[in-house]
Amino acid sequence: MNRKAVFQDKNRQLASTQSVPNSDSRVGGADSSLPDSVPPPLAPARFGRYRVDAVLGGGSFGLVCQGFDEQLNRPVAIKVSHSHCLGSPEQIERFKAEARIVAGLDHPRIVPVYDVGETDDGQVYFVAKLIEGGSLARRLAEQRLDGHAAAELTADVAEALDYAHRQGLVHRDVKPSNILLDGSGQPLVADFGLAVHETQQRCHRDDVSGSPAYMAPEQVRGQSHFLDGRSDIWALGVVLYELLTGRRPFAGESLDELFEEIQRREPKPPRMVDASIPAELERIVLRCLEKEVTRRYSTAADLAADLRDWLGPTNTTSTADPSPNRRTWWQIAGCAAAMLLLIALAWIPLRSVWTTPSAPVAQALEARLDIRLWNARDELRSGLSIEDPGALPLEDGDLIRIEVELNRPAYVYLLWITPGASVQPLYPWTPGDWNELAVSQRPTQWISLPAEGHGGWSIQGESGMETLLLLADDAPLPDDFAWQSFLEGFPVWQQPDPRALVRLEGDTTPGIVLRGIHFDVRQIDDPLLEIRQFLEERVRPHFMLLRGVSFANGG
Numbered sequence: 363m364n365r366k367a368v369f370q371d372k373n374r375q376l377a378s379t380q381s382v383p384n385s386d387s388r389v390g391g392a393d394s395s396l397p398d399s400v401p402p403p404l405a406p407a408r409f410g411r412y413r414v415d416a417v418l419g420g421g422s423f424g425l426v427c428q429g430f431d432e433q434l435n436r437p438v439a440i441k442v443s444h445s446h447c448l449g450s451p452e453q454i455e456r457f458k459a460e461a462r463i464v465a466g467l468d469h470p471r472i473v474p475v476y477d478v479g480e481t482d483d484g485q486v487y488f489v490a491k492l493i494e495g496g497s498l499a500r501r502l503a504e505q506r507l508d509g510h511a512a513a514e515l516t517a518d519v520a521e522a523l524d525y526a527h528r529q530g531l532v533h534r535d536v537k538p539s540n541i542l543l544d545g546s547g548q549p550l551v552a553d554f555g556l557a558v559h560e561t562q563q564r565c566h567r568d569d570v571s572g573s574p575a576y577m578a579p580e581q582v583r584g585q586s587h588f589l590d591g592r593s594d595i596w597a598l599g600v601v602l603y604e605l606l607t608g609r610r611p612f613a614g615e616s617l618d619e620l621f622e623e624i625q626r627r628e629p630k631p632p633r634m635v636d637a638s639i640p641a642e643l644e645r646i647v648l649r650c651l652e653k654e655v656t657r658r659y660s661t662a663a664d665l666a667a668d669l670r671d672w673l674g675p676t677n678t679t680s681t682a683d684p685s686p687n688r689r690t691w692w693q694i695a696g697c698a699a700a701m702l703l704l705i706a707l708a709w710i711p712l713r714s715v716w717t718t719p720s721a722p723v724a725q726a727l728e729a730r731l732d733i734r735l736w737n738a739r740d741e742l743r744s745g746l747s748i749e750d751p752g753a754l755p756l757e758d759g760d761l762i763r764i765e766v767e768l769n770r771p772a773y774v775y776l777l778w779i780t781p782g783a784s785v786q787p788l789y790p791w792t793p794g795d796w797n798e799l800a801v802s803q804r805p806t807q808w809i810s811l812p813a814e815g816h817g818g819w820s821i822q823g824e825s826g827m828e829t830l831l832l833l834a835d836d837a838p839l840p841d842d843f844a845w846q847s848f849l850e851g852f853p854v855w856q857q858p859d860p861r862a863l864v865r866l867e868g869d870t871t872p873g874i875v876l877r878g879i880h881f882d883v884r885q886i887d888d889p890l891l892e893i894r895q896f897l898e899e900r901v902r903p904h905f906m907l908l909r910g911v912s913f914a915n916g917g
Contacts, residue, residue, distance in 0.1 A: 409487050410479055412440055428492060431476075438476065441553070442487035454486055461488045464554040467529060471522035473542060473552040493552070495545050499538035502604065509640050510673060512605035515541075515549050517669035519598060522551045524662035527591035532558050534589065536597035537576045538604065558589065574620050575610050576600045579653055582621045592658045595665055599650020599658075606643060607635040611651060625653070626734055626745045626818075628765045631808050642672050648767070653732065654747065727907045728769045731832050736761040736818060748863065748913055755860040755916035756828065761818035764788070764811045766832060771805035772907070775833045781826020781915060783852045787845065793819075796845055803838050825917030827855035827862065829893075832909040833901070849900070853892035855912075866897065866910030 408414055412429045418439070419426045429440045461478040465488070468474070477489040498515070501507075507515065519541055526533060533540075533554060540553040578596035580589060603611045611629035614620030629651050632644045646668050652658045659665040733748040737760040740746050745763070746753040756762070766774065776789040789809055791798040812819055829852075893912070902908055 406481070409440055409442065409481065409489075412438060412477075412489060414440065429489070431489070437492045439490045439492045440487055441490070442481075442485050454480065454484065458486060461486075461554075463529070463531065464488075467526060467531075467554075469522050469525045471518050471548075471550055472526065473550045475554070490552070493542040493544060493550060495543045495547070497539045498541040498543060498549065498601075501543060502538055502608075506608050507605045509606065509643055512602060513643060513669045513673055516598060516602045516605070517666040517673070518549050519551055519601075520595075520662040520666035520669070522549075523591065523594050523598065524666065526551075526554075527594070527662060532589050532591060533594045533597075534558060534581070535573055535576070536594050536601065537573045538601055541601070574617060575612060577621075577624060578655070579625045580655060582624050590655075591662055592655045592660070595650050595658050595662055598662070598665070599647055602643075602650065603629065603632060603647050606632050606639050606647065609635065626763055628653075628732070628767060628808065628810055631767075634808070640672070645769070646672070725770055727772055727834060727836070729774075729832060729834060729907055729909055730765075730767045731830070731909045731911060732765040732767075733830070733911060733913075734763045734765070734818070748911065754863060755825075755914035756821045757916050758822055760821045762821055763818035764809070764830065766809040768807045768834065771807045772834045772836055773803065773838045774806055774809065775839075776809070776811070777831045777833070777849070779829040779831065779849065779852055781824050781828065781854065783849075783854045785846070785849045785852070799841065799845070803841075821915065823915070823917065825915055827912050828915045829866075829910060829912040831866075831901075832907075833905045834907040835905045839904070851896070851900075853896055855893075860914050860916055862912070862914040864912040866893065866908070866912065 406414060409429070411433050412431055414427045414429050415437075416428045417425055418428055425442050427440045427442070429438045430436070431438050458478055458480065461475065465475040465478060473490050473493060475488055475490045478487070479489075480486050519536075523533060523536070531554070533551070535553060536551070540551065542550045542552050544550060576597040578589075578593040581593055600611060612620060612623040612627070614623050629648065632639045632647055633641065646665070650658060650665065659668075734745040735748055735753050735756070736745055737753075737757060739752045748754070764776070766776070768774065774789065776787075778786040778788050780786065786794055787796055787799070788811060790802040790804070790806075792802075793812075897908065897910075
């Protein structure tokens, strides 16, 4: 299915769990995705040797039926595609080939696929194990999971996905309704109907497939031929966000709005929704939901390992748990170590044992500064990263959006410096109004500007080098701080290379790192060297953290 077909009706109001083009039904599960007011569609009485007993659900891609394998005498789940979804013989053969690969998966947390076939009228079906415990979606509708239960479930699913990824498969439709729960509540990943094998990716160019609320930015852009396991990591991050907060991170009322949020808006940190959520789980979720694929976990195994580390050895039921004998030896060793410690303490003067604990060391302040652009060169209107090829130079009328994320709350200041060295306040002021500082200065951890709507600021003005500075500290600056003269004399660079992009980074250690095509240590009057000296002498002493980006504006 190409982008045009998918987007023909994308401005309609949508239920964000609707799939494009996959069904919201559960392969292997017994949850129906059909509203109560819609009767289940009719299904054939049988598919080959499989008798159809009931229709469990249906959607845009096909039907899910409960069936019975009369040869092996066991209940099964059958998913059958609508004939129009696989219109050509090539599509049918590709689907069957990928289904056969899925049938080769062998993991305790993946619903096994038994068979794949085709009816006389061209409908493709595959047969899977029937899981009767319901889906995670149903569980979420009944109750919210606590942090430990959510982390353990997500780690189990991540390990299953990592296994599939190592076989060359990307699921492409990870969501609560495709995570089934067995009789003991353990999760199983189901419905690999949209899975793509790495050997077939080139055939899926421009496909926009998946369930919109769980699609990664690269899926929204139709880059299916570039997808890898990190797209599934994004989707699993959305699931974990939903488990922790009870809501999804992106929830536009139409496909247009939803896809725009996925590509352009940073998710609200979970602890802003519920302050009781552990900070480490929030960090893990937000790393899964990085817009840039390279900033996410490299593998689902890395995600699972982070979750297991947070859970600790007493709070996890990983399949890698030690055997009873091994646990016994560890218990003996632990007891022996404790006895030795008690003996040692008996010989140490109490005053040397019970000393006053030192004050905790403050976590180093870190931040990420992200800039998204919309201009004539952005053919898909998807929002270019400022570092993407062709994003620069800016031109009059281009839209720009700024996202800032810190690892902990701090006092943050955002300044925009024009090519003529005019300093414009952006945050915490009302943009352009220095008088707003005193009433709005407060710690923050996440900023998305402009705050209104989902768009960006329109670029206007002279050509040259624009600079965005992010400054942060644990303590606020005085209300009477002389901001207007603080950056007076900032070096002017009005004729940059149109491709110029320079990241200015600094922390509490001496020096500032400059990266860019114009950084030339042999030229004393190089504008970047002037900027470096200016920032070191004028700016860095006042702040724990400095981040900045300079970029070309063609005017």
